[in-house]
Amino acid sequence: MAARVLDLVTELLDEAEAGGCAAGAVGVAVPGIVEEAAGRVVLSANLGWRDLDLAALLAERTELPIAIGHDVRAGGLAESVLGAGRHCRDLLFLPIGTGIAGAMILDGRPYAAGGYAGEIGHLRVEPDGRPCRCGGGGCLERYASAAAIAGAYAARAGEPVTAAEVAARVAAGDPVAVAVWGEAVEALAVALGAYATVCAPELVIVGGGLAGSGELLLEPLRAALSARLTFQRVPRIVRAELGDRAGLLGAALLARAGAGAP
Ligand SMILES: [Zn+2]
CATH class of the missing domain: 3.30.420.40 (ATPase, nucleotide binding domain)
Structure with a gap:
């Protein structure tokens, strides 16, 4: 499952570059118990992950700054910045x-x-x-x-x-x-x-x-x-206000912050 996420991220980065917009950072939101600061998934029962250093794996593959978030907290962040909680x-x-x-x-x-x-x-x-x-x-x-x-x-x-x-x-x-x-x-x-x-x-x-x-x-x-x-x-x-896109937008906000954007 982690391999699929790594492949998907690589595909999306290639797609972005082909579209003339090279990504400066990667954000991924994961369900379960996530230590955001360490970029580590302690436990994700849905995905079958335990003690997975996802940020390190992604950094090795992409050579970009990586932000790992929790799906619901990322969604909450997006609603608070871009959605109903502005x-x-x-x-x-x-x-x-x-x-x-x-x-x-x-x-x-x-x-x-x-x-x-x-x-x-x-x-x-x-x-x-x-x-x-x-x-x-x-x-x-x-x-x-x-x-x-x-x-x-x-x-x-x-x-x-x-x-x-x-x-x-x-x-x-x-x-x-x-x-x-x-x-x-x-x-x-x-x-x-x-x-x-x-x-x-x-x-x-x-x-x-x-x-x-x-x-x-x-x-x-x-x-x-x-x-x-x-x-x-x-x-x-x-x-x-953001529906199913809240988690995605939150992951992007985390990536943006991790890349040093205001
Ligand atoms: Zn209970």
């Missing part, structure tokens, strides 16, 4: 898809903590709740991820559907869909309430597949979060 210094980027991740931007900078920060999908929102793949239980992503929403609906209605279909049924007033959706919103409000209390973001940017449901999700989420908070700063909750 004017904010403290924000949370929250992609909701098969799982739930978080990229924390604190005082204008992505916060990584050695690659371990931002795992808001594994905040416990339900004591003695559903078991989670992380080894814990009651985690946010077991209630509010697209996979969890689809699974909860299927378990109650006896019919396999996607989260997008559940959303359509919420809009149509299907009571099972409305109940499942309400539980997801409440779970998100519990987790964001904890985040708002500790980190006080000005803005929460919801991304990932579930953001496609737009105000159907965001409007009740704003209400549920406001109802939970008392003295804390209530963050604005908006939809991500």
Whole structure:
């Protein structure tokens, strides 16, 4: 798999050069536990990588400055510089898809903590709740991820559907869909309430597949979060602007910074 990434980067560099635009640096965003500063992938379960010195491999192949980022943090960086968070210094980027991740931007900078920060999908929102793949239980992503929403609906209605279909049924007033959706919103409000209390973001940017449901999700989420908070700063909750390109653009921003550009 690493060999394929090296080949792909070489191809893209050749393509750029053929197009009259020689690249000055390379940025790659990787899912998993990533030590950005060291350019090292500690663990990427999806890719089957462990302790991979990806920056060194790429530097050897390309002889260019290399920046390695984490996919979600890179996406959060892009949203904070180029997308919905352009004017904010403290924000949370929250992609909701098969799982739930978080990229924390604190005082204008992505916060990584050695690659371990931002795992808001594994905040416990339900004591003695559903078991989670992380080894814990009651985690946010077991209630509010697209996979969890689809699974909860299927378990109650006896019919396999996607989260997008559940959303359509919420809009149509299907009571099972409305109940499942309400539980997801409440779970998100519990987790964001904890985040708002500790980190006080000005803005929460919801991304990932579930953001496609737009105000159907965001409007009740704003209400549920406001109802939970008392003295804390209530963050604005908006939809991500960059879609699937956020990670790519974030990797490019990291490469640009690594190459010494302003
Ligand atoms: Zn978990």
